[in-house]
Amino acid sequence: MHPGEHLEELEELLGPAGVLTVPSDLVRFTEPYRGAPGPAAAVARPRSVDEVRDLVRWARRHRVRLLPQGANSGLVGASTPPAGAGGSGAPVVVSLERTAGDPLIDPIDRTATVTAGTRLSTLNEKAARHGLVLPIDLCADPSIGGMVATNTGGARMLRHGDMRRHVLGVRAVIADDDASVIDELSTLRKHNVGPALTQLLVGSSGALGIITDVVVDLGRLPDSRSCAWVIPTNADSALEMLLHLERRHGEWLEAFEVVSAEALRSAVAHGAPAPFGPEVVPELSVLIEFAGDAPAEDRLVSALGHLASQGLLTEALVVPADTAWATRHAITEGLRGTGTVLGFDVSVPRPALPAFRERVRLAVAAIDPDALVADFGHWGDGGIHCNVVVPGMATITPDRSAALREVVLGTAVDGFGGSFSAEHGVGPGNADWWYRTVPAPVQRTINSLKRTFDPLGVLGHPGLPFG
Numbered sequence: 001m002h003p004g005e006h007l008e009e010l011e012e013l014l015g016p017a018g019v020l021t022v023p024s025d026l027v028r029f030t031e032p033y034r035g036a037p038g039p040a041a042a043v044a045r046p047r048s049v050d051e052v053r054d055l056v057r058w059a060r061r062h063r064v065r066l067l068p069q070g071a072n073s074g075l076v077g078a079s080t081p082p083a084g085a086g087g088s089g090a091p092v093v094v095s096l097e098r099t100a101g102d103p104l105i106d107p108i109d110r111t112a113t114v115t116a117g118t119r120l121s122t123l124n125e126k127a128a129r130h131g132l133v134l135p136i137d138l139c140a141d142p143s144i145g146g147m148v149a150t151n152t153g154g155a156r157m158l159r160h161g162d163m164r165r166h167v168l169g170v171r172a173v174i175a176d177d178d179a180s181v182i183d184e185l186s187t188l189r190k191h192n193v194g195p196a197l198t199q200l201l202v203g204s205s206g207a208l209g210i211i212t213d214v215v216v217d218l219g220r221l222p223d224s225r226s227c228a229w230v231i232p233t234n235a236d237s238a239l240e241m242l243l244h245l246e247r248r249h250g251e252w253l254e255a256f257e258v259v260s261a262e263a264l265r266s267a268v269a270h271g272a273p274a275p276f277g278p279e280v281v282p283e284l285s286v287l288i289e290f291a292g293d294a295p296a297e298d299r300l301v302s303a304l305g306h307l308a309s310q311g312l313l314t315e316a317l318v319v320p321a322d323t324a325w326a327t328r329h330a331i332t333e334g335l336r337g338t339g340t341v342l343g344f345d346v347s348v349p350r351p352a353l354p355a356f357r358e359r360v361r362l363a364v365a366a367i368d369p370d371a372l373v374a375d376f377g378h379w380g381d382g383g384i385h386c387n388v389v390v391p392g393m394a395t396i397t398p399d400r401s402a403a404l405r406e407v408v409l410g411t412a413v414d415g416f417g418g419s420f421s422a423e424h425g426v427g428p429g430n431a432d433w434w435y436r437t438v439p440a441p442v443q444r445t446i447n448s449l450k451r452t453f454d455p456l457g458v459l460g461h462p463g464l465p466f467g
């Protein structure tokens with residue numbers, strides 16, 4: 001059935017502003033960060049749990065695919081329609097943006113109850129008034145619902161964990177016969193009453209339910225923060241620095257981000273501050289952040305002095321936190337300007353990070369001597385954004401891109417026991433690796449859960465392996 005035939009009925013349920021169909025209005029919901037946009041039959045913008053239920057019932061009645069979307073800041077194409085699936089296959093994008101509201105902060109409990117469409121920045125501005133924070137740092141301003149659905153990690157994960165660690169409860173609408181509300185919106189930290197569906201919904205990419213509200217555990221905002229950009233002697237010494245900092249300063253170490261020359265160069269070319277001056281682009285640079293209640297800078301300077309005395313670094317510059325992060329946060333956008341970017345969000349066991357970098361460079365060069373490996377990321381938790389950039393803006397052939405993808409993901413997964421999907425969510429583009437690496441009994445169990453939550457298959461991106 002073509003969804004377009006039933007949009008008037010949907011408009012009656014959600015109101016005129018609740019359904020967008022004018023092509024120019026749809027663009028910001030259908031354009032992915034990378035790659036080609038796909039067609040949507042409409043964008044539905046429910047404001048409440050009841051409206052989400054009405055929408056799900058409508059989709060079930062007419063067998064229309066709903067594609068939940070937060071702030072459309074994801075990097076794996078899971079929140080926008082697939083390119084080329086027009087006509088009767090076009091999904092309705094479900095934007096939760098109109099649920100955005102004022103987070104309810106309980107400063108004594110250190111919790112926040114937040115609607116799904118609320119942005120991370122809105123939550124953190126309000127939390128800061130109470131000396132609190134949701135300590136997940138991303139290069140974007142996602143919605144809280146999207147962060148739960150993708151289980152985002154980010155640059156402070158080594159100290160504070162991923163989204164899963166902060167979610168105390170969610171409310172979501174599933175697509176069973178009743179469009180049931182799964183209400184686990186509890187602020188309790190201790191609430192052991194059996195299997196928790198909240199945890200199943202974390203990382204479910206919108207394929208099991210539409211998250212409408214979230215309760216998160218907040219951290220205390222530290223009084224003091226200090227950052228440094230450091231040039232390690234080599235990749236092994238970067239790893240040794242990390243171990244030393246964890247052992248001696250674990251309660252201070254907030255971020256340990258390692259950046260390749262290729263990635264740093266593109267951030268600086270994009271206008272970001274050059275940490276070591278415009279002439280110096282080291283093979284590897286490390287951004288280290290300390291945070292705590294006493295002056296963090298004293299502690300950081302003394303730690304860096306020790307690392308220098310051990311011969312682990314050749315230069316260390318304490319830099320204002322905003323300036324330091326401006327460089328780090330500019331990398332993804334900077335790479336976009338340098339060529340066609342194939343983004344790979346992988347992780348490997350931490351001891352394998354230096355060898356992984358080397359092997360992946362050799363393997364990529366063997367396929368395409370012009371391609372650059374512009375890796376950067378979260379060494380503290382084994383995460384590495386191993387982006388491959390093919391210079392020039394010409395589209396690369398599907399064969400070449402498939403070959404590059406095979407060597408990068410193959411090196412991470414088969415070569416070093418890592419993951420093809422570290423912190424950005426699976427996405428339709430990685431479905432093949434999900435089929436290839438997730439054990440068959442796990443796949444079967446997830447598929448049977450999918451049939452329970454969504455027996456007609458109307459929820460989630462159609463290209464997801466469990467969509």
Ligand code: LAC
Binds near residue numbers: 139332377385
């Ligand atoms: C980052 C995003 C790409 O770490 O996850 O910059």
Ligand code: ZN
Binds near residue numbers: 154155377378385423
């Ligand atoms: Zn990241």
